[in-house]
Amino acid sequence: MHGRKILLGLIGIGIFLLVWHLVTLGNGRTDVPGPWLTLTGLIELATGGLLWRYIIASVFRVMWGFTLAVVVGVPVGLAIGWSRWFRELVNPLVQGLRPISPIAWLPIAVLVFGGVTWWEPSDLSAIFLIFLASIFPIITAATSAVEGIDVKYLRVATNFEVSGFTVLFQVILPAAMPQILTGLRLALGIAWVVLVAAEMLGVQSGLGFQINDSRNNLRYDLVVAAMVVISIIGMFLDGVMARIENTALSRRGTAKR
Numbered sequence: 001m002h003g004r005k006i007l008l009g010l011i012g013i014g015i016f017l018l019v020w021h022l023v024t025l026g027n028g029r030t031d032v033p034g035p036w037l038t039l040t041g042l043i044e045l046a047t048g049g050l051l052w053r054y055i056i057a058s059v060f061r062v063m064w065g066f067t068l069a070v071v072v073g074v075p076v077g078l079a080i081g082w083s084r085w086f087r088e089l090v091n092p093l094v095q096g097l098r099p100i101s102p103i104a105w106l107p108i109a110v111l112v113f114g115g116v117t118w119w120e121p122s123d124l125s126a127i128f129l130i131f132l133a134s135i136f137p138i139i140t141a142a143t144s145a146v147e148g149i150d151v152k153y154l155r156v157a158t159n160f161e162v163s164g165f166t167v168l169f170q171v172i173l174p175a176a177m178p179q180i181l182t183g184l185r186l187a188l189g190i191a192w193v194v195l196v197a198a199e200m201l202g203v204q205s206g207l208g209f210q211i212n213d214s215r216n217n218l219r220y221d222l223v224v225a226a227m228v229v230i231s232i233i234g235m236f237l238d239g240v241m242a243r244i245e246n247t248a249l250s251r252r253g254t255a256k257r
Helices: 002-023 035-048 050-082 084-097 102-113 121-147 151-159 165-202 207-216 220-256
Strands: none
Touching: 002 035, 035 050, 035 220, 050 084, 050 121, 050 165, 050 207, 050 220, 084 121, 102 121, 102 165, 121 165, 165 207, 165 220, 207 220
């Protein structure tokens, strides 16, 4: 079954590459490039040295913003789902800010972090946008996870006179963790997408900047090559989160048995 899955995936990619080649047949570097021109552009970026620096810069920003969102978003989501008064206090603000596109915050981020001297202001702006893009899916997932906990777990805790933080760490958090991890996986994907957009608008390094710079120089082969790199890294990050999610689910299933 696993081999069949890989084979079908390779066939799908092969069909896509063939269609891509046929549609762009005869195009040059200033047109939408085909697979071969994209591959040569990718090699050019890899051998030029800047690509690796840009990859590190992009991953650095997304990891900082995403980690901060996890540190803040998971506790806030748990508190909203668990405490009625906290939900009534905070949830209106969360629901009011959630529909605003993170990119819309870019002028504010540049204004706020423009005068910072202890770190690169453009890095802080991008990290802030990643934080905003990540935190609301995380809060929503954590809140829904707590609200969806089976009442019988809480009744058992009550029967054993377990309360306070003990209930939180021994009952609520383990029961909510699978759905929280799903939310983290979704948030990381959103963070990666928003990062590229933020780098195209507000920074001087990273994969998004590479796309924008190549476009300005009419090197569309390098534009698509950078897009391929973004896709590969995004698939890798999603695969890591999927592995963590599946491991947590399997351990939970073993614990139940």
